[in-house]
Amino acid sequence: MVSTEWRSPHTVKQDARYKIVNGGTANAWGGLDNLKTVDTSNWTYIIKNGTSDYRASPVLYINNFGFNIPSKATIKKIIIEYKVQEQTLKAGIKTKTLKLKTGPSTTDWGVGENKAPSTKWSVKPNWTTETISATPSEWGVDLTPSTVNNSNFGVVLQCVGLSNGHKGYGSWSLPRIAYVRMKIEYTVATEEIIEKSKLKTTASLSANTLDVANENTPVTLSIKYQHLIGANKKYNAGESPNTVVSSNTLRIGDAKRTTYTVPTVQIAEDKSSVTYTKTVNIYPGLLTGTQTITISNDDTTINLAINVINSDDTSEEDISNITSKYEDENQRMLLRSVTFNYNSSKVGGAMYLEGEKIQVKNCKFESNTASSKCKNISLNGSCKDS
Structure with a gap:
């Protein structure tokens, strides 16, 4: 009443x-x-x-x-x-x-x-x-x-x-x-309330590197739904949420698309917490460097980073962390015609240089999104474009 x-x-x-x-x-x-x-x-x-x-x-x-x-x-x-x-x-x-x-x-x-x-x-x-x-x-x-x-x-x-x-x-x-x-x-009148299954979504990668030279060799993305106890103190039956995997630069699933809808999982009424898993292959796109893949549903958004390399590319050389010792006072370091691209550092620019005997000429900085004040290069504490 x-x-x-x-x-x-x-x-x-x-x-x-x-x-x-x-x-x-x-x-x-x-x-x-x-x-x-x-x-x-x-x-x-x-x-x-x-x-x-x-x-x-x-x-x-x-x-x-x-x-x-x-x-x-x-x-x-x-x-x-x-x-x-x-x-x-x-x-x-x-x-x-x-x-x-x-x-x-x-x-x-x-x-x-x-x-x-x-x-x-x-x-x-x-x-x-x-x-x-x-x-x-x-x-x-x-x-x-x-x-x-x-x-x-x-x-x-x-x-x-x-x-x-x-x-x-x-x-x-x-x-x-x-x-x-x-x-x-x-x-x-009391209506029977059917409580849906309560799930926690997590995601992980089998590896964090893809190779553009091996475009058909994927890493495996595992999406896991952990069954949680509901308000009625039961592990209720139901269905996994509508989960979408997306990336602007990677290819998802065997059809190699930019988005992929994960097939739903039928959740049983369990006696204890059970984890249900769905997997999908992730392939490299055309871009190298750190790429992001996003897993999202109504309850969760997860971003995972994948490092994409090109093992066939011999035109590029890793010149990070170069330390030079000058035996002669007239010696100098000169960087000429080097291209720095896809830098996404949040601290520092595409290149950070210290020393009085350094020169940078005709270098290019492309597609850099560094968030520091020196987007491209910091030379002896000053921001430079080239």
Whole structure:
């Protein structure tokens, strides 16, 4: 069973038509907005004379409680609470009408059964709190979530004095109503929640080097799904996520494409953590140097680096980490017509040189993405282009 919180109305109106709501004049209520808050320091009251046994009060239409009951709920109880008081003691006051309101009318006296209690209201300074709880059938109204969520849904309330009003003005009783509020109890059918398998994705390479000269010799990418325990304390059955392998410079799968969608794995309901593995071949492209392959799904993104070489390329020479010792003061080091490419260093340039006896002439720097201030060359602490 689910219960809403107590809610106060947003709309209060009255029907005080002459000789309609009682045998003659219906003395009007004042301060209707005071019913919208739970506060006994302010109240709704009859402005003049009051009520007696032959002059019931105007009918109050109290609605628009702002409920938001789930559409598939079943309404179990409507609970109404109101706090009342008689200001001047005569023969007393009681509730005459307490019914539900389901439509837009403010003249129809409500719908269903009248659940007005027979108890007398307390006399100032005391208050009487009336709480009426009944099922829809006891209220005599078929209620759905859409009905109670509608702004027209609410309460119809009227009181009547118990003194003999025929004896004159002195027989009037003055009523006060501090507040009216409502709450609803309901149930929602429990739907079986099927929890999907919870998986952790990891990836690794069988080697980290590819050779352009051996274009049909791949490395193996292994994608692993580790089965994790779910919120229901089970290793739930399901399917592996939609995982895509991609690279702008490498070739993936035997079709040698730039993207590859990994076939999904059917995950069994395991007794303990199990790791499921899928593999795919990775081939070199045309570029040498450090290349990146990306493995991604809704939960994970993994980037792996692969070093691509060209074992047939004899036109290039690795000149990294050269240390020269000069036996003669007139000796110099001269780098001429050297091409530096595909540098992606995050610290330092394509070449870092120190020493006073170094010259660089006619060198080229191509496709370098170094992020330091010296993208190409740092020579004796200064950035140079060539």
